[in-house]
Amino acid sequence: SRSSGNCADVAGCSVVSFQIEENKEKSQGHEGSSHRKRKQMPIMPMEKYRMKYLWVTNLCSQAWCEQQMMYEFEFPELLKLEKTDAMNKGASIHLARELEVHDVVSVTTQTKEDSWAIKFLNILSMIPVLQSGARVREFPVFRELNGIFVVGMIDELGYTPKGELELRELKTRTTPTLPGTSQTVTHQFQVSLYKLLFDGMVTGLVQPDVFIQHLQLKPDQALGEQVIEHVKRAGFTASTFGDLLDLTCLNLTFSELPTIDCLKLEYCYQADGTSLGFKTVTFEEEKLMELLNSCLSFWKGQKEAQGVDIEEAWKCRHCSFASICEWRTRRSEHLSRTGQSKRTK
Ligand code: SF4
Structure with a gap:
């Protein structure tokens, strides 16, 4: 039972992507660490940093240096200015690419549930575009992996001339060179995790109750005024967050979207946006799970952070x-x- 909405013009490949404009409740997994100085029994890192879920990028930072990732949570004020500057420039290039395939519409949200509803609306509008054989950008992915909920955002999904579904991840570089082995390993980890999440989503592995339990959201929360307006405009019927969650899970499961066949990294020079080259990544599930489980064991409090x-x-x-x-x-x-x-x- 697939639904399609008028926010996605399939033939013209003109997609609208909804963007959160205002978020009164912090929607990120990390909600601050003001209580970190509390003197009490040792607590799990997920609890210590008040995380309900991890971003794929948290896991990639961890694969680079676990100790460094932990310090980023503990002492964000020490992050070098040039690093944050490079991240901002990278974000601008990503936005420019995103605008090539769809318009971005700002939607005001009032609750954490609204923020997630926007992600679901984006997924619902991109499913028919992918089904039509066109490409989409900024596809949200999420799923529980070995007891921890993991969230990410795929840069681009499209089809190869052979009709295979290909994931493309754009990486911006501050120098006009391709990355070395260590950096490439974290990039491979990133796209492999995206495939693991996406494949799970289109094969029915995202269960609404597991989602609700991890993110501690209210299924009966009424959707905000602006969100409801966009839900209606997209041709869907949903008045609560739970309605939209169920609709999204059903659409993903019955959309008959293929799993991802190819993983590709594209490197571009941040200064002028020129492409530096591509790398194809082989999905090696055993190696991926070994690294993932090692990362997750830190978050479950089973090991100390290592440098x-x-x-x-x-x-x-x-x-x-x-x-x-x-x-x-x-x-x-x-x-x-x-x-x-x-x-x-
Ligand atoms: Fe930084 Fe090295 Fe310490 Fe890791 S081990 S946090 S890279 S100084």
């Missing part, structure tokens, strides 16, 4: 937290001790 090994100590030179990093200090102390013992021998 980088000595082979990757070069990462510390560019790290905003190098001056306060206890892992780095311990590693230096260990090296000087072992260096001394070698000399003694």
